[in-house]
């Protein structure tokens with residue numbers, strides 16, 4: 001098992017260190033090597049996704065990533081911004097399927113801004129297409145037309161791209177509550193009319209899964225009105241970017257949510273849903289659980305080790321039940337801990 005570890009920027013190194021401790025504690029035969037991605041790579045190598053990192057990531061079975069970015073790089077030219085490293089590695093490794101579970105632990109029901117009865121028992125999986133759509137479409141740019149600047153991007157999807165992500169969603173639904181809701185904007189965008197047509201054409205291959213369609217504006221509304229109606233939601237890159245953040249906030253803490261980005265052979269990049277949290281970086285108070293749960297997703301999706309994944313997930317449930325809380329999920333009466341202490345608690349629970 002070859003794992004490439006990319007701690008990244010901000011709180012990234014602090015939280016990945018705890019996930020690495022947890023992985024090591026399982027006693028599995030793993031080869032873990034670290035490399036640079038994001039702002040730290042710009043500073044050290046003048047490239048947010050340097051050649052050495054490319055090689056390591058390419059050779060690995062899975063990549064464990066902290067987060068990238070920070071205000072010190074915000075004014076860099078676009079090609080020297082940390083996010084370029086993130087988009088670069090996703091594209092390079094062909095990671096087209098982003099899986100983001102949004103589930104609410106009963107112990108954290110009060111952390112949500114929604115009423116507990118609306119979110120209690122929430123368990124949604126958002127499947128977002130990650131390598132196409134308006135984020136990559138050409139042409140794109142800012143240019144002068146008729147004496148003024150215009151900005152433009154291209155929303156584009158091929159049948160192949162839509163088909164492969166839809167299949168990931170149907171397959172995932174088979175292992176869950178067997179419902180897929182495909183999200184588009186077919187009433188105004190031709191690109192997403194094709195999306196709906198292709199998703200619909202695949203549905204007969206999965207007669208055990210119920211398919212529905214929803215326009216993205218309605219989906220955004222339904223997610224806060226009645227989120228428990230959803231099981232698996234599948235959508236394009238841009239809509240998925242927004243809806244998955246919305247879904248993650250239903251749970252109250254972005255510090256709890258893992259994610260997986262997979263290629264066609266289940267090679268994957270695993271990372272927490274949150275960013276590099278520059279406001280708390282270096283303070284030892286960041287919540288490492290999203291990264292630890294991302295390591296569990298890695299064991300399940302890339303290495304097919306369900307039991308080991310479950311051990312980590314159970315350990316996380318246990319520390320929450322024991323009352324351990326980092327600042328982002330703290331409630332009075334609970335035991336407030338920092339990043340490393342939370343790692344210690346998970347190790348003890350393991």
Ligand code: NAD
Pocket residue numbers: 011015066067068069070071083086254255271273274275276277278279280285286287288290326328
């Ligand atoms: P963020 O997720 O980093 O932080 C938002 C808020 O949540 C902050 O108050 C932060 O302190 C808190 N938070 C986030 N993760 C936490 C954790 N594990 N424990 C406790 N609190 C946590 O989002 P942002 O502030 O919009 O972005 C900060 C930087 O991160 C930017 O440079 C942005 O580009 C980058 N970013 C990177 C990724 C990624 O690497 N995948 C994703 C999103 C944002």
